[in-house]
Amino acid sequence: SQKIEQNSEALNIQEGKTATLTCNYTNYSPAYLQWYRQDPGRGPVFLLLIRENEKEKRKERLKVTFDTTLKQSLFHITASQPADSATYLCALRTGTASKLTFGTGTRLQVTL
Amino acid sequence: GAVVSQHPSRVICKSGTSVKIECRSLDFQATTMFWYRQFPKQSLMLMATSNEGSKATYEQGVEKDKFLINHASLTLSTLTVTSAHPEDSSFYICSARDLRGQTQETQYFGPGTRLLVL
Numbered sequence: 001s002q003k004i005e006q007n008s009e010a011l012n013i014q015e016g017k018t019a020t021l022t023c024n025y026t027n028y029s030p031a032y033l034q035w036y037r038q039d040p041g042r043g044p045v046f047l048l049l050i051r052e053n054e055k056e057k058r059k060e061r062l063k064v065t066f067d068t069t070l071k072q073s074l075f076h077i078t079a080s081q082p083a084d085s086a087t088y089l090c091a092l093r094t095g096t097a098s099k100l101t102f103g104t105g106t107r108l109q110v111t112l
Numbered sequence: 113g114a115v116v117s118q119h120p121s122r123v124i125c126k127s128g129t130s131v132k133i134e135c136r137s138l139d140f141q142a143t144t145m146f147w148y149r150q151f152p153k154q155s156l157m158l159m160a161t162s163n164e165g166s167k168a169t170y171e172q173g174v175e176k177d178k179f180l181i182n183h184a185s186l187t188l189s190t191l192t193v194t195s196a197h198p199e200d201s202s203f204y205i206c207s208a209r210d211l212r213g214q215t216q217e218t219q220y221f222g223p224g225t226r227l228l229v230l
Contacts, residue, residue: 034217036221043118044156044207093217104154
C-alpha cells in the first residue's frame with residue numbers, strides 16, 4: 001500500500017543549529033514533492049516544491065533534497081530560530097492533475 | 113504567493129443543523145479547489161475535489177449528500193455540512209491551485225474553519 005512517512009513525530013533542537021526533517025514514501029512515483037509549514041489552528045503554508053528531476057532546491061534558510069532512488073526527501077532549516085517552531089508536512093503529487101497526499105507531519109521545536 | 117481565505121474561521125452549531133463554509137481565492141482564479149479535513153494530531157485528509165461549473169469528486173468514504181460542495185465561480189467554493197453531528201467536529205481546510213505560469217503545481221491553503229457540533 002502507498003505510504004508517506006515523516007520519521008519523527010517531534011524534533012527538538014537548539015537555536016542556531018540545523019534542523020533536518022525526513023520524508024520517506026513507498027509505492028509512489030511522485031512527480032512533485034512539496035513541503036508545508038502548519039502552525040496550530042492554521043492552514044498549511046507552502047514553503048518549497050521540488051520536481052522529480054531536481055535533486056535540490058533552496059530558499060533563504062531552507063533546503064530540500066529529493067532522492068527518487070531512496071524514495072526520500074530531506075528538509076533542512078539552517079540557523080534555526082524559535083520562530084521556526086511549527087509542524088512541517090511533506091506532500092506528494094504523482095502528476096499535475098492528481099491529488100496532493102500528505103505525510104503525518106513533524107513537529108519542530110526550536111529552543112533558546 | 114496566492115491568497116486563499118475561508119469564512120467563518122470557527123463555528124459552533126447544534127446537532128442536526130447545517131453549516132456552510134466559504135473558500136475564496138483572493139488574487140487568482142482557481143478552476144479547481146480542494147476540501148480537506150484534519151483531526152487533532154493527524155494529517156490532512158482530502159475529502160473532495162471541487163471543479164468550477166461541474167460536480168465535485170469525492171474521496172472514498174466521504175458522503176456526498178452530507179458534505180455538499182458548490183463551486184459556482186473561479187474564486188469561490190462552498191462546503192455545506194448538512195445535519196451536522198458531533199463526529200463532524202473537525203478542522204476543515206480548503207485549498208486552491210494557482211493556474212498561472214510555473215506555479216501550477218502548487219496548492220495554496222486557506223486558514224481553516226474549526227467546526228464544533230454540540
